[in-house]
Amino acid sequence: MGAILTVVAAGDSSAFRQPRDEDGRFLNLDPAESHGFGDLLQWQIGDRLAGRRRQSPDRAPVPTVAADAERLRAPPGPGEPARVTWLGHASFLVQLDGVSLLLDPALMDRMGPAGVIGRNVAPALRPDQLPRIDASLVSHNHYDHMDLPTLKAVGAPVASGLGSERLFHREGMLFVPMKWWQSIQVKGVTVTFVPAQHFSQRGLGDRDRALWGGFVIRGSAATIYHAGDTGYFSGFREIGRRFPDIDAALLPIGAYDPRWFMKPVHVDPEEALQAFEDLGARTFVAMHWGTFKQSDEPLDEPPQRVEAERVRRRLPAERVRVLAVGESIEVRRPAAEAAVARAPDGAPASAGSGPGTGAVAGPAAPQGTP
Numbered sequence: 001m002g003a004i005l006t007v008v009a010a011g012d013s014s015a016f017r018q019p020r021d022e023d024g025r026f027l028n029l030d031p032a033e034s035h036g037f038g039d040l041l042q043w044q045i046g047d048r049l050a051g052r053r054r055q056s057p058d059r060a061p062v063p064t065v066a067a068d069a070e071r072l073r074a075p076p077g078p079g080e081p082a083r084v085t086w087l088g089h090a091s092f093l094v095q096l097d098g099v100s101l102l103l104d105p106a107l108m109d110r111m112g113p114a115g116v117i118g119r120n121v122a123p124a125l126r127p128d129q130l131p132r133i134d135a136s137l138v139s140h141n142h143y144d145h146m147d148l149p150t151l152k153a154v155g156a157p158v159a160s161g162l163g164s165e166r167l168f169h170r171e172g173m174l175f176v177p178m179k180w181w182q183s184i185q186v187k188g189v190t191v192t193f194v195p196a197q198h199f200s201q202r203g204l205g206d207r208d209r210a211l212w213g214g215f216v217i218r219g220s221a222a223t224i225y226h227a228g229d230t231g232y233f234s235g236f237r238e239i240g241r242r243f244p245d246i247d248a249a250l251l252p253i254g255a256y257d258p259r260w261f262m263k264p265v266h267v268d269p270e271e272a273l274q275a276f277e278d279l280g281a282r283t284f285v286a287m288h289w290g291t292f293k294q295s296d297e298p299l300d301e302p303p304q305r306v307e308a309e310r311v312r313r314r315l316p317a318e319r320v321r322v323l324a325v326g327e328s329i330e331v332r333r334p335a336a337e338a339a340v341a342r343a344p345d346g347a348p349a350s351a352g353s354g355p356g357t358g359a360v361a362g363p364a365a366p367q368g369t370p
Helices: 037-049 148-154 167-168 235-242 269-279 301-313 334-342
Strands: 004-009 081-087 089-094 101-103 135-137 158-161 173-180 182-187 189-192 212-219 223-226 248-252 285-289 328-332 357-362
Touching: 081 248, 081 285, 089 248, 101 189, 158 189, 167 173, 189 235, 235 269, 248 269, 269 285, 269 301, 285 301
Parallel strands: 101 135, 135 158, 158 173, 223 248, 248 285
Antiparallel strands: 004 182, 081 089, 081 328, 089 101, 182 189, 189 212, 212 223, 328 357
16 A cells, blocks of 8 residues: 655654634635635636636647656666656656655546546556555645545555545545645655645635645655645745755646736746745746646646746756656756766765756657647
């Protein structure tokens, strides 16, 4: 059933008091305007009737490559570069130190209550094509991130924010609830749940009853951050302060239009690159675009805006990656690369964090679109 998940201390996490309101609902670190059901109706119906809603097709071409399932069966060992594979939307397979982790896996043809939303592009891998998964890490309980059919098919232990215990116990699944800044260990890989600027809701009356967040995954040769769903907030700087060696930051770039409705909970491409710089990360990896039609911008617009903003900020192209669905990259912190270069006969040497531009390698350009 996957690796045993061990809860460990995470710096000063034991002293951290998880923010809640007087009714016990979870709160964001930064106060933000909360949009309710009435605002949703205004966007979905009122703005359309008034001619204010931006119109765009439900489908668009998204670059894809065939995932190398055979290669992915064996995760890299300790001291070797971490491997990050985009499966579509916010779903990633992250492999390092002999461990395979799934992040926000939504790998079925449809998602949401009764499968109301279909995919624009197929997942890179189906659950039965995945390697043995040691743990599934779920950022929050929205259906496009916490997909129970996928999680049950994978069958690995699940770690996510506080408040989802009853849901997983009802499904008979092993579940580890986490507060912000709390860590677990998966076979020696340290996974820390970190803040995000978002909200939770899965049904009527349960808004903000389950905690949302992101994950920092730290192994012997790489540190990887997955933001989950998030608006722009001061927490990016704090995450970067606590984890100054982030080699790859997986950040959302889609579901941002209209801004009056989405801004509190979803960064746009320009804010995503600002978050990347706030984090002090070495490599930006885009996610949360092109798979599900959840907002008004065209499905293929986010990468175009990322590229324009990259140029405006004069960031090197190799530091800002928009992967194809199914594409894998290898990530290693510079000190680890230097240590391996010094090791005799190519044997991996022990590695720590260090300054500089991270090493990221990937396959050739995508071979086509669906």
